[in-house]
Amino acid sequence: MEAAYYTACARNCGSKCxxxxxxxxxxxxxxxxxxxxxxxxxxxxxxxxxxxWSYRERIYAPDRLQYPMRRVGNxxxxxxxxxxxxxxxxxxxxxxxxxxxxxxxxxxxxMDGSGTIGLTLHNTWRGLGPRFLRMLxxxxxxxxxxxxxxxxxxxxxxxxxxxxxxxxNFLQTKVMLMWGWNPAEGGTGTNTAYYLQQAKEQGCKFYVxxxxxTDTAAAFADVWVPLKPGSDxxxxxxxxxxxxxxxxxxxTFLEQHTFGHEEWFDYILGRGADGQRKTPEWAEPITGxxxxxxxxxxxxxxxVRPSALVMGLGPQRTAYGEQIARCGPALAALTGxxxxxxxxxxxxxxxxAFPGNGVGSLPGARPGxxxxxxxxxxxxxxxxxLFLKGKSGGYPTDIHMAIATGGNHLNQGGxxxxxxxxxQAESLKYFVVHEQFMTPTARFADLLLPVNTLFExxxxxxxxxxxxxxxxxxxxxxxxxxDWEIFTLVAxxxxxxxxxxxxxxxxxxxxRELAAAWPPTADWERFxxxxxxxxxxxxxxxxxxxQVAGGQPxxxxxxxxxxxxxxxxxxxxxxxxxxxxxxxxxxxxGDPLAQKYPLQLIGPHHKARxxxxxxxxxxLREVEKHALWMNPADAAVRxxxxxxxxxxxxxxxxxxxxVWVTERIRxxxxxxxxxxxxxxxEPGVAGSVDRAGAVNVLTNDRPTPFAGATAQHTxxxxxxxx
Amino acid sequence: xxxxxxxNVARCIxxxxxxxxxxxxxxxxxxxxxxxxxxxxxxxxPRPFAYAVSMACNHCADPICVKVCPAGAxxxxxxxxxxxxxxxxxxxxxxxxACPYSAPQYDEAQGKMSKCSxxxxxxxxxxxxxxxxxxxxxxxxFGDLSDLGDLAATCPSGSCLTETLPLLPSPRQxxxxxxxxVRPEVTLQAARVLDGHRVxxx
Numbered sequence: 001m002e003a004a005y006y007t008a009c010a011r012n013c014g015s016k017c018x019x020x021x022x023x024x025x026x027x028x029x030x031x032x033x034x035x036x037x038x039x040x041x042x043x044x045x046x047x048x049x050x051x052x053w054s055y056r057e058r059i060y061a062p063d064r065l066q067y068p069m070r071r072v073g074n075x076x077x078x079x080x081x082x083x084x085x086x087x088x089x090x091x092x093x094x095x096x097x098x099x100x101x102x103x104x105x106x107x108x109x110x111m112d113g114s115g116t117i118g119l120t121l122h123n124t125w126r127g128l129g130p131r132f133l134r135m136l137x138x139x140x141x142x143x144x145x146x147x148x149x150x151x152x153x154x155x156x157x158x159x160x161x162x163x164x165x166x167x168x169n170f171l172q173t174k175v176m177l178m179w180g181w182n183p184a185e186g187g188t189g190t191n192t193a194y195y196l197q198q199a200k201e202q203g204c205k206f207y208v209x210x211x212x213x214t215d216t217a218a219a220f221a222d223v224w225v226p227l228k229p230g231s232d233x234x235x236x237x238x239x240x241x242x243x244x245x246x247x248x249x250x251x252t253f254l255e256q257h258t259f260g261h262e263e264w265f266d267y268i269l270g271r272g273a274d275g276q277r278k279t280p281e282w283a284e285p286i287t288g289x290x291x292x293x294x295x296x297x298x299x300x301x302x303x304v305r306p307s308a309l310v311m312g313l314g315p316q317r318t319a320y321g322e323q324i325a326r327c328g329p330a331l332a333a334l335t336g337x338x339x340x341x342x343x344x345x346x347x348x349x350x351x352x353a354f355p356g357n358g359v360g361s362l363p364g365a366r367p368g369x370x371x372x373x374x375x376x377x378x379x380x381x382x383x384x385x386l387f388l389k390g391k392s393g394g395y396p397t398d399i400h401m402a403i404a405t406g407g408n409h410l411n412q413g414g415x416x417x418x419x420x421x422x423x424q425a426e427s428l429k430y431f432v433v434h435e436q437f438m439t440p441t442a443r444f445a446d447l448l449l450p451v452n453t454l455f456e457x458x459x460x461x462x463x464x465x466x467x468x469x470x471x472x473x474x475x476x477x478x479x480x481x482x483d484w485e486i487f488t489l490v491a492x493x494x495x496x497x498x499x500x501x502x503x504x505x506x507x508x509x510x511x512r513e514l515a516a517a518w519p520p521t522a523d524w525e526r527f528x529x530x531x532x533x534x535x536x537x538x539x540x541x542x543x544x545x546x547q548v549a550g551g552q553p554x555x556x557x558x559x560x561x562x563x564x565x566x567x568x569x570x571x572x573x574x575x576x577x578x579x580x581x582x583x584x585x586x587x588x589x590g591d592p593l594a595q596k597y598p599l600q601l602i603g604p605h606h607k608a609r610x611x612x613x614x615x616x617x618x619x620l621r622e623v624e625k626h627a628l629w630m631n632p633a634d635a636a637v638r639x640x641x642x643x644x645x646x647x648x649x650x651x652x653x654x655x656x657x658x659v660w661v662t663e664r665i666r667x668x669x670x671x672x673x674x675x676x677x678x679x680x681x682e683p684g685v686a687g688s689v690d691r692a693g694a695v696n697v698l699t700n701d702r703p704t705p706f707a708g709a710t711a712q713h714t715x716x717x718x719x720x721x722x
Numbered sequence: 723x724x725x726x727x728x729x730n731v732a733r734c735i736x737x738x739x740x741x742x743x744x745x746x747x748x749x750x751x752x753x754x755x756x757x758x759x760x761x762x763x764x765x766x767x768p769r770p771f772a773y774a775v776s777m778a779c780n781h782c783a784d785p786i787c788v789k790v791c792p793a794g795a796x797x798x799x800x801x802x803x804x805x806x807x808x809x810x811x812x813x814x815x816x817x818x819x820a821c822p823y824s825a826p827q828y829d830e831a832q833g834k835m836s837k838c839s840x841x842x843x844x845x846x847x848x849x850x851x852x853x854x855x856x857x858x859x860x861x862x863x864f865g866d867l868s869d870l871g872d873l874a875a876t877c878p879s880g881s882c883l884t885e886t887l888p889l890l891p892s893p894r895q896x897x898x899x900x901x902x903x904v905r906p907e908v909t910l911q912a913a914r915v916l917d918g919h920r921v922x923x924x
Contacts, residue, residue: 030749039860048858050739050741053739054746193859194858194859197735197859213770215736216735218772218774219734219736608738619752622753662763663765663767663770666768667767
């Protein structure tokens with residue numbers, strides 16, 4: 001007898017969609033997607049993408065980790081022996097106790113990743129690992145994210161708190177600037193591309209600003225603006241110059257809702273310290289965008305209302321990402337497009353806005369009253385440097401143990417070869433990894449624990465436009481357990497099981513109590529039966545509407561959108577000026593290093609992966625083969641033909657892949673999608689040539705100057721035939 | 723009556739969800755894609771163009787697979803769907819050679835051909851084909867061709883309806899039951915067709 005359940009695909013692509021799961025004899029036989037309600041345009045089905053549809057193969061993948069293992073070879077060699085869960089729990093607890101007693105609580109680092117996100121109970125991202133350490137009295141936790149680190153720190157100086165709008169908002173937009181934003185390949189919210197296509201069909205004009213002619217550019221762009229990576233603020237500044245000098249700006253908006261625009265005008269108009277007018281002619285050689293095109297885009301953006309500047313997060317993953325995160329909102333404010341229907345505030349974080357819900361959050365999930373405090377915090381992307389240097393490098397602590405949950409940090413951070421040396425440092429006594437597969441990070445584990453998938457445990461998902469009850473659809477495969485169960489076992493060894501489980505409660509009891517906080521889910525049995533509570537998507541959410549239309553203050557000291565920030569002026573940081581400024585990136589075309597490594601490398605998201613998840617699904621790898629995008633002009637100089645085997649290299653590493661010669665990328669820029677699993681010729685040897693095309697053997701780990709965020713898209717390489 | 727697919731090329735974002743949803747619903751092995759998303763690229767930097775074309779079996783009015791099959795494995799239903807009976811198939815692959823759209827595909831594990839049936843079983847149960855219900859941008863539709871729009875008419879958004887595209891064989895060969903909605907600028911010469919990342923002959 002076949003049964004069907006709904007569940008949610010709670011992964012970190014930026015979307016959270018509904019899956020339908022067909023089960024027979026205790027096994028998942030087929031996947032489907034949202035068909036639980038008619039596909040009403042005002043409440044569209046929350047359909048999943050190809051990754052969700054492939055999930056059955058991920059659950060039953062032949063390389064699922066099956067039982068707990070202990071390392072027997074050198075760290076990173078990938079040699080393990082099977083142990084029992086009893087042994088694993090005792091060993092785990094012993095490691096924690098030893099490290100805490102010998103080095104103190106802050107010497108344990110929570111390397112939690114975004115593998116599971118958007119849930120009520122089983123989140124890994126800022127989730128169960130940190131909760132566990134805080135229950136022990138606090139370890140070292142990560143701040144920022146690989147995704148949006150510069151925005152997280154810098155944008156609040158301008159806007160107070162980042163407020164996104166929902167996709168239906170774009171149905172009113174007349175001109176759209178998609179700036180480094182690629183929802184056709186990268187999520188950012190269920191149905192985003194669907195709403196954008198409706199906007200296009202209603203006549204909205206699209207500019208796509210991106211070094212690559214992405215699938216988004218192919219599907220949407222009326223005009224493609226292929227700028228050089230890292231030149232975004234120069235391009236925005238030149239647009240501002242055109243808008244101000246041609247009096248296309250919204251002076252009323254600036255006066256009513258912003259603070260310090262005059263100081264920005266001084267910078268733009270050449271009345272500031274550098275004396276340089278930021279004209280389109282000034283910007284043309286920096287950005288590689290023709291001055292006429294800059295003028296056209298500026299005029300159209302400013303004079304057709306409402307218009308929306310929406311930035312993806314790629315642009316701010318560069319050397320001075322802080323400036324980009326502050327310049328976007330300044331430009332949006334200049335044209336009066338903040339807080340108005342059809343407008344946008346010029347930035348984005350994670351995903352577009354969706355209606356909230358009242359389901360409670362897991363007690364202790366976040367730091368604060370009742371949740372404890374971390375002993376120390378460090379930006380996530382700095383872990384290799386932290387592990388290698390500790391206090392001697394100016395960090396608040398030394399690290400002697402790390403617990404990785406739901407993440408593949410080795411593969412996904414900058415300068416992968418340095419990260420290998422960090423995981424092999426003698427000072428790192430223990431490395432525990434909770435994983436589903438033998439990822440590049442898992443190969444380095446001292447203790448490797450098999451985790452089940454979201455189909456093998458109960459939860460409540462905060463999907464995009466719905467709250468979804470996620471039943472335990474099948475039993476945990478092999479000996480796998482949820483992170484919750486694993487920490488329950490270890491807490492038991494440490495005498496803390498009651499604290500961890502909130503007094504011995506089952507997962508269902510906890511979820512039921514949290515669901516009781518919100519009337520639509522309060523009837524637990526009914527919620528379990530009906531599974532999907534749809535939220536109102538029809539009424540657009542407009543970010544900053546309450547500030548602009550409702551008279552509420554922005555969450556800044558002045559209560560205004562601070563184009564110039566008095567706090568930053570007081571801080572007097574040389575690379576974080578009070579108004580957003582163009583600062584030329586290191587490791588960019590102007591760097592002497594460009595003589596040796598003349599190509600700018602970016603690592604975009606790939607449509608068939610969620611970061612490094614789904615890399616190991618053969619069906620998805622067939623969809624679009626992994627390769628380095630290169631313009632024919634750059635290929636001709638190097639004598640490379642389409643499809644040839646190449647090596648990509650710089651001073652940090654070398655990777656092997658094939659070249660995809662295409663007119664769809666700007667000359668001088670190459671793109672290697674992130675997320676394939678590092679496959680070194682010599683496992684566990686830093687600097688060994690990677691054979692998989694893993695971009696992070698090439699990227700840097702130098703943080704941005706103010707936020708300390710990742711700048712992985714600031715990178716120079718050379719390419720040659722192999 | 724003639725059932726067929728309506729493919730809104732102007733809307734498609736090339737995500738391949740239809741392809742994978744088809745494989746999952748029909749239990750297809752890796753490499754057998756009844757529905758395939760091909761990407762057409764052309765133009766030159768800084769004005770390239772690209773569009774994705776999702777296509778399965780076109781359930782032709784004059785299906786050549788039915789004609790060439792020596793085993794009588796193909797049939798055309800009253801609703802126009804062209805269906806394949808694996809119990810009769812001898813795996814000779816004549817159909818694959820004859821079909822101008824490469825719709826029938828050889829399944830090595832089975833030693834037989836297979837192809838899109840228009841999800842005939844789902845259609846009989848009153849459902850849409852899996853690909854149609856999966857499309858994240860609602861670029862696919864399915865129904866009687868006479869309901870899928872008038873070839874002569876121009877759609878409101880400036881897109882137009884066509885029964886063929888550049889690089890596709892002449893519809894006169896097999897009279898495919900398919901309608902494409904394209905942006906006007908997409909009736910261009912194309913540089914090459916990409917099938918996933920495999921370059922296909924023009």
